[in-house]
Amino acid sequence: MTDAGTSTDESRHLRCVAEEVAAQSADHLMRAFRRPMSVEHKGGPYDLVTEHDLASEAIIREGVTRAVPDSVVLGEEGGLSGTGRVTWHVDPIDGTVNFSHGLAFWCISIAAVVDDVVVAGVIAAPALGEVYAADLTGVTVNGVPAGPRRVEREIDSLVISTFPRDLDLESNGDDALTASGRIIRSYGASRTLGSGALGLAHVATGRADATFDLHTNSWDVAAGAFMVRLGGGRYLGCENGVVDEEPRTSYRRPAYWATAAHLEHPTLRSVVTDLTAGRQLPAEQGTHQWRQAPSASA
16 A cells, blocks of 8 residues: 555556556547647647647546546646546646647656555557556556666766746746756756656656756646656656655646656756756856767777
8 A cells, every 4th residue: 555545456447547548549649640730829839739639638537537436637728627536637748849740759648646646657659659657566668667777977867858948938048048058068968859748758767867847737747757756766846946855745846857866966956946946057067077988999
């Protein structure tokens, strides 16, 4: 049993429900992907919603409440509905900009929460042909057990994110660009891919070593944060510069960074805590540990 009083059997059941409804949503979305679609701006020129975000969420809401009548659903598009013991945090398409432009890096994210504790989660990326699923027994990719890789230094790590984007520039101005430069210098590789949920899934399963965001919601991160922690990684929420690593609350914070191992990642800590607190970020901090370059004969 977990602190939430959830048994392993119940966790598995909730994961199976999430996988089933994610598959139903994926069927709809793949029929629509790379075809003409209606796109609207819901919160500004960079915040898109398509007719398929709405259809996907409707499929998921109907599916989870039919399978688990004792359910509340908190979705990105439809808000909060229902009453019950289990709360589902649902992002019907994480990476809508990618989806609407025909890029394959988008996903469906579903997390089951009991007494504020995430106990099951699914991140389905149908255009990539992958389903990341987690219950209290562990994490799988397409049914095969998976876990993070371990690195000991930032310079050996791959960090993926959605940073910097419009919200970061609006909130922090040129400090966001300074932070982006620091990350590029501190990490072996940095990639901006446009889906926070998939970033977390990649950290949890060894495709990347760290990820972060300054502007997020529980439906983006609840499933992925659970997956990272199951593999022994860290998920640290942050609000106004204050760090929260408590599993019951951290996924509800508006910013975070997550790592595959217990390496401290001082650059990400500084970027996330300083920018969310409104502090000016120094251009450089600390000493970089550079990797040995390959010889000309290598």
